[in-house]
Amino acid sequence: MKITVEEEKCCGAGQCVLIAPEVFDQREDDGIVVLLDAEPPAERHDAVRESADVCPAAAIHLDGDE
């Protein structure tokens, strides 16, 4: 699994951080998403998929589901 984020779309909701704090963080000044781990280990894939689904700005994209 490879994650990309579109900073321009991100609204700083932090929903992704609530679900997968090992993978996502937010910048201090404007709250925009920071990708901590673009290729997380398998045990985090479920949480990452949920983050991508729940992101209210549709800013998280996943490539290669395995």
Added chain:
Amino acid sequence: MNAPGHVLVVGASAAGLSTAEALRRKGFGGRLTLIGAEPEPPYDRPPLSKQVLSGAWEPTRAQLRTKEVLDALDAEFLLGDPAAALDVERRSVSTASGTTVSADAVVVATGITARTLPGQSGLRGVHVVRTVADSLALRSALLKARRVVVVGDGVLGAETAATARLMGLEVCVVGPQPAPMTGQLGPFVAGHLAALHTGNGVGLRTGVLLDALLSQDGAVTGVRLSDGEEVAADVVVAAIGCSPCTDWLAGSGLDLDDGVVCDAHCRAAEGVWAVGDVARWHHQGLGRLLRLENRTNATEQALAVAGNILGEDRPYLPVPYFWSDQFDVRLQVFGVPSAENTVEVVEGDPAEGRFVVRYDGPRGPVGVLGWRMPKQARLHRAGLVDHYTQPLEPTAP
């Protein structure tokens, strides 16, 4: 309950699409159908008053998913054909074109529709902002206009006014409240919003209602307000709220009262569910019916509904959240604050234009708002979780 063989989702936007995606992600391998009134593939609405209206984005950028991702969902999309009736017992939906689709579970995700002003119909120059077509029509009108009046001082009115002002127009916002969003965010934050708007050159007419649209030769020329003032305008935007899209459910037997009334599991009837802006469900943490009109609820409630369709049997107890962009300010709002709450600044400094406030009700914190402080606001959200996720009264067995 056995997993259904066929799930039919009515309404193919944020909530409907998220429900379909969540079903697949949770392992649903059956048949999936989405019926949608609009011809476009599912798109996102928040950019319609922001990046699409301003022209910063091509409208296609607001599409929720690429064609490849939609194809991979393995669902049948019937778009541009609104549902016209639901037979609850048979779980079958007939559409305007005469198609009938029957399923084991039906999800109502038809959202809400913008209310219009008295006298608006047939008048050129008066706009609403709910669909991508609305946003593009308003954009092309604004490009030719000099003065715009926004009727409505809620979040959509405030955002649309800010975008129009940034496009260089003379903008006036008209509404009954003492400041924009007072009812929703209370006088403290609303006061900051009023200062933000006037500081950017937006005219505010507070404490007044629209008396009449003024027109000449079928085109709007301005508005008359309840205090008698007349404000000239080339374009008028109606941002006076929305009504749930439940006309097609009239006579179905579902309980319709400001939305589709649901239990704590978002179930409206046996095998019938509701999700997103149209759903008014029993929020057990608050102990009352709640209907939310925000983007995060569309996806979070979709997760809950998808799970419950598959037998998870879990009540939906979210900490509500929305954001809004106005000028250079991004607001993050967690919980459901109200004008009656006491407000305390818990981080940052309003004088410096960055702060977080906490809203307290009789039982403790009920809301957190960040003003240009998204991450810090999200961290303070932790203090609200108990209030929203602990059922208020013991649930019936």
